[in-house]
Amino acid sequence: MNYINGKSPVKLTTHLSDNTFTERELEIIFFSYQGLSSKEIALRLGISRRTVENRLCGLYQRANVHNIQQFREFCKDLSFDYYIPESFLQPKIIVIEAVNA
Template identity: 45%
Template sequence: MIKVMLVDDHAVLRDGLKNILGMAEDILVVGEAVNGKQALEIVEGADPDIILMDINIPDINGIEVTRMIKKDHPHVKVLVLTMYNHDEYFMSAIKEGADGYLLKDSPSEQVIEAIHDVFKGESVVHPSMTKKLFAIHQQKAESGSDNQLTEREKEVLLCLVEGLSNKEIGKRLYISDKTVKIHVSKIFKKLNVKSRSQVVIYAVQNQLVPLPPGS
């Protein structure tokens, strides 16, 4: 059974989420919080596997609460569920340890699927966010985290984070689909990830993509 805790100050939305999660036989809501302070108080007793975290909540915002929970309860997964699709919120949430980022317009099935994926150790990112990552700057951040990648692999990594398909990557870099697949496989192995969404999380957390000012 996957134990889920809800952090959102809107009662109607929490009730809606409980109804949605009730559709899954292996998901149980074990706690609810309406603000940041309450979330920090409840998390220890509720001992959830996953927290569905809104960003705009009273007292302490969801990004800061995520940071504090990840520090004191590193085993707890945090899946941000918000109406904000701004780059700075997304990158800040990921930088503070969020395991996924979904928008509230996501279909019910996608929310349930995301919970299952995060529970299995995967990372989930709303499709629109991967496409927006490089709207800020198309540049490489200076970081030693990706020294193990070749220059070509770094180029492919940037394309992956941008949300391009293998075919689109091949067209941009003038290489075949087969060659793209080989590079992607090597990137996954070197960065110890299993999915494209995990690549995005890794790239943001390790500053392989540029962070917006003030994030």
């Protein structure tokens, strides 16, 4: 829960090479990976808890997993553990893109 608790992660990205998921799904993935419950995710996104649960169910099916631990491993394998939706960044934060030399 590094991002949620205000801790600075070692590495951070707002872009993913995988275009499999919609922006809303990525928001749900982000909060789910950070350990928030469906109810907490729903409150933050302004949608119903049931909508979050339905989306998570669909995400689990697409990832071919059966529980949150497996889903977190799936996300980690895709480097989603370093992902934060750009819309979640505060206005005065400067995003620096690293250039491989």
